[in-house]
Amino acid sequence: MYECKKSDQYDTADVPTYEEVTPYRRQTNEKYRLVVLVGPVGVGLNELKRKLLISDTQHYGVTVPHTTRARRSQESDGVEYIFISKHLFETDVQNNKFIEYGEYKNNYYGTSIDSVRSVLAKNKVCLLDVQPHTVKHLRTLEFKPYVIFIKPPSIERLRETRKNAKIISSRDDQGAAKPFTEEDFQEMIKSAQVMESQYGHLFDKIIINDDLTVAFKELKTTFDKLETETHWVPVSWLHS
Template sequence: IHERLQHYEESKPAPVMDSAAVLAQDLSEQLKIKSENGDIKELAKLLENPHVKSLLSVHDTVAQKRYDPELPPLPEYLNIEESSVKIIRLVKNKEPLGATIRRDDETGAIFVARIMRGGAADRSGRLIHSGDEVKEVNGIPVDDKKPEDIIRILAQSQGAITFKVVPGLKEDASIREPKVFLRALFDYDPSNDSAIPCKEAGLRFKKGSILQIMSQEDATWWQAKLDGDANPRAGLIPSKQFQESRRFALRQPAATLPLQRTLSRRPSSEDRSSILSRSFTTSSSLTHNCPKGERFSSSCFPAYPLLSCPLRRCGAQSCLCQGPGPSGVGMNELKRKLLISDPQHFGVTIPHTSRPKKNQESDGVEYHFISKHLFEADIHNNKFVEYGEYKGNYYGTSLDTLRGVLTKKKVCLLDVQPHAIKLLRTAEFKPFVVFVKPPKMERLRETRKNAKIISSKDDKGSARPFTEEDFQEMLNTAEMMESQYGHLFEKVIVNDDLTTAFSELQSALKRVETGTHWVPVSWTHS
């Protein structure tokens, strides 16, 4: 419509007259005194039609170029000492106005709290600014009204809305903030958030959603849009600092996490694929490669990692990290099936140890055997993804062995603790983190009735059937791990059936290796 009107305007059309409405009124008066002819009566009726009168009025407005709105007259008793006011008229359709208001508890004055980016108020040319004091809405004084009452007036209004405001001292910056994209690592529903200043202005999103941050002017409540959403209006979300501080305050200490039992027997070569995920967890004599001060730092569980544009994550040069899972959930079986399915595409690391080599063992096959002094030096130099001590001997996975697998253009399958995942989240390793969780209790009993678990209390490492306590511990551990470390997991697989879970894992890996995905911004600037 705009382009057609612009083309028509370029031909410089001239109106035949600019007073068609007056002419129609005069004609209508003359027709009333004429004879009762049928055609005359029909014409008189048409000229009295409200739609025809409005059409002629619009014609005259365009012909006379009277485009400015007719503002109400200023009061005759205007006090020169009063603050200057602005009369603002906005056209509002069915969409929200895109502004929030607040009430000053001391004075009762109503102020514009924030302008939502992309909303009707924002698109109007920024006539209303945050900090403006609202005096009237559609001629109704708001001095004695609550914000809820004003919101109700706005919601019921259609078409033009007139505001009388006292301009605030601080105007919004005209320079727009650069585009920032974040990935949400939690579900958010503003209707359930008692801290949000305006639930109606909140933005609902799910874990994994890509958010475009439109404004960070408020340190507590950012404005954001869902990437790809056609709605131009932004919504309120908790800021990164605010959300992380809330999660940190509610987070239970890691010491209360009911992690799975540790191995009390000496690790053998058969255990090396799972030694880090099952052994180095609860024993007080075991340590982790975790930087000081980070165990309970809010940076360990960020709310929104900063993202760049979608890029392809090449699976041939990345590692598949399996997060810590409860014993008996089937993590190692899935990893073993991956290795068997394509040994040219997948590989595993060979751990290091400081214990003496046995007669039947070969260096670089079962373990990389090094001295305790060299192992401690490598720990000091941060050369291990993670490590632990068992009966006076060190065991661990080095970064160099991980790089060795990647150098062969293979996907490295790795079982690690959460702090190690944080360490590996770099452009060099490009980790894809999978968490395997158990099904419900009924399916556990059904699928594990003939399975056995290695007893950690028996030095001989004998296997025994699962008990009800084992199942309950598995479920509790999985729930607590997902609660505390779920922000690190990019894929969660329920191992209800091993074949189905394996197929789901293969499909997820294929999508990662062949598709384009949002990646942390640090991966594109390293």
């Protein structure tokens, strides 16, 4: 798994734990709010995202990541990945064009700001999963992000419900799946606790993924409300 990095300009962009807020309701002519999903490795975030995409491919979309690795014969540029040179990737990093990026086996992988804009421009809800420290970069008038934390159940429930499940051992696209271990469960719980402690004030919704079907139903209900009801957002988002 590569270590995610962020652009230097965001290092001091701390978000206060309290902000002045105001009611906001999306108008029909506005782009959808960016939906950011965060959670520890193995919690089931990717599966929930996959189920959302399948449920309505015309309504939900995901970003296409950039990479510097060579394109494989079965791949098409702009579909699985956007393939660019290492020099261009590094230039884009210097110009703060990536939300987050990392290196794996001497190749760069990253999610660009423009890839988010591309999904939103198609009048779709953009589903973006990132490391929690990245969330503060996205809290802008342009994106108005709604942040959902996918939280694991107790370690006892993990042992019961994930004993036959598998976890992807790498973020590379050829990462192998392996059975969960006790260490995986403990790391998931520990990671979730750290995320909630350090970034909990940025979360708009917390969903516990105990049962995938139940969690997905709650996620869908959350999306329906997000698009039709009034929510509180920072005043700065509407008066920037």
